[in-house]
Amino acid sequence: xxxxxxxxxxxxxxxxxxxxxxxxxxxxxxxxxxxxxxxxxxxxxxxxxxxxxxxxxxxxxxxxxxxxxxxxxxxxxxxxxxxxxxxxxxxxxxxxxxxxxxxxxxxxxxxxxxxxxxxxxxxxxxxxxxxxxxxxxxxxxxxxxxxxxxxxxxxxxxxxxxxxxxxxxxxxxxxxxxxxxxxxxxxxxxxxxxxxxxxxxxxxxxxxxxxxxxxxxxxxxxxxxxxxxxxxxxxxxxxxxxxxxxxxxxxxxxxxxxxxxxxxxxxxxxxxxxxxxxxxxxxxxxxxxxxxxxxxxxxxxxxxxxxxxxxxxxxxxxxxx
Numbered sequence: 001x002x003x004x005x006x007x008x009x010x011x012x013x014x015x016x017x018x019x020x021x022x023x024x025x026x027x028x029x030x031x032x033x034x035x036x037x038x039x040x041x042x043x044x045x046x047x048x049x050x051x052x053x054x055x056x057x058x059x060x061x062x063x064x065x066x067x068x069x070x071x072x073x074x075x076x077x078x079x080x081x082x083x084x085x086x087x088x089x090x091x092x093x094x095x096x097x098x099x100x101x102x103x104x105x106x107x108x109x110x111x112x113x114x115x116x117x118x119x120x121x122x123x124x125x126x127x128x129x130x131x132x133x134x135x136x137x138x139x140x141x142x143x144x145x146x147x148x149x150x151x152x153x154x155x156x157x158x159x160x161x162x163x164x165x166x167x168x169x170x171x172x173x174x175x176x177x178x179x180x181x182x183x184x185x186x187x188x189x190x191x192x193x194x195x196x197x198x199x200x201x202x203x204x205x206x207x208x209x210x211x212x213x214x215x216x217x218x219x220x221x222x223x224x225x226x227x228x229x230x231x232x233x234x235x236x237x238x239x240x241x242x243x244x245x246x247x248x249x250x251x252x253x254x255x256x257x258x259x260x261x262x263x264x265x266x267x268x269x270x271x272x273x274x275x276x277x278x279x280x281x282x283x284x285x286x287x288x289x290x291x292x293x294x295x296x297x298x299x300x301x302x303x304x305x306x307x308x309x310x311x312x313x314x315x316x317x318x319x320x321x
Contacts, residue, residue, distance in 0.1 A: 022147045028111035028120055029147045033154070035084055035108050041157055042083050044164040047249055047265065048153070051256035052082045054263050062288045064308045073104040074307070080107035085140035085149035088119065090130065091302065099302050105135065112137070112147050136301045138294070156255035163248035170241050259283055284312050
């Protein structure tokens with residue numbers, strides 16, 4: 001069962017999550033959500049992407065690592081975990097079967113095998129099957145199935161895509177060069193068909209998919225109305241763009257729960273100042289600690305300590321409240 005990123009549809013009216021298990025193809029389970037769609041959504045909105053980067057950085061800063069896992073591989077692993085709801089690490093072992101290090105595996109191309117504990121990397125015609133138990137899989141819990149994780153922000157994707165649509169609409173609005181759609185009404189009985197075609201060609205010379213459309217009507221002298229240029233949708237386009245951006249922005253910030261003051265996001269009418277140390281401490285306590293504690297499952301997989309939570313210091317000399 002795949003979730004589409006195509007036509008908008010209410011989650012309550014669809015059966016997108018009414019699956020008992022992920023589809024099995026060629027011995028591998030397919031993710032319930034197209035990972036390419038999640039990757040595109042990550043790049044489609046500044047606040048959505050920034051919140052993920054911010055959370056990645058704060059979790060990484062709050063994690064103590066041993067020599068079994070490099071900071072670079074850990075950061076890549078965290079990015080996958082936050083974008084896709086799944087993160088993978090490969091245990092590299094010596095001849096005696098002892099883990100000597102962990103390496104990052106890109107979640108975009110990882111698949112769970114039919115047998116629990118088996119994983120494969122698959123891209124186009126290439127495929128690598130890893131030994132049973134050699135891959136550590138960290139996933140965000142999904143109550144609908146137990147094969148893959150689903151990112152916690154999934155419910156806000158409609159707002160992410162709507163925010164992007166509003167931005168694209170406004171870009172086309174300016175690129176058009178006319179910045180408004182209009183209806184040109186004339187009442188000239190002497191105008192030839194060639195002249196009418198020339199006018200229509202000129203007023204619709206703005207190019208680009210989704211640009212405003214302009215209409216031309218010639219009354220041919222059948223009434224007494226004078227020529228008019230009637231704007232279509234200009235005022236509403238200006239107002240709705242700003243409202244749409246604000247509403248979807250608030251949805252995205254709520255889904256990620258990263259305080260705007262820690263993201264350096266400036267929002268008109270909202271004071272993001274105050275005691276940032278207290279904001280940082282509360283976010284660390286309520287969000288960062290649970291995430292790192294869930295990742296400490298890697299220690300059990302390795303049979304030794306690999307990652308642990310770093311005590312909060314708030315950037316010494318600050319002490320936690």
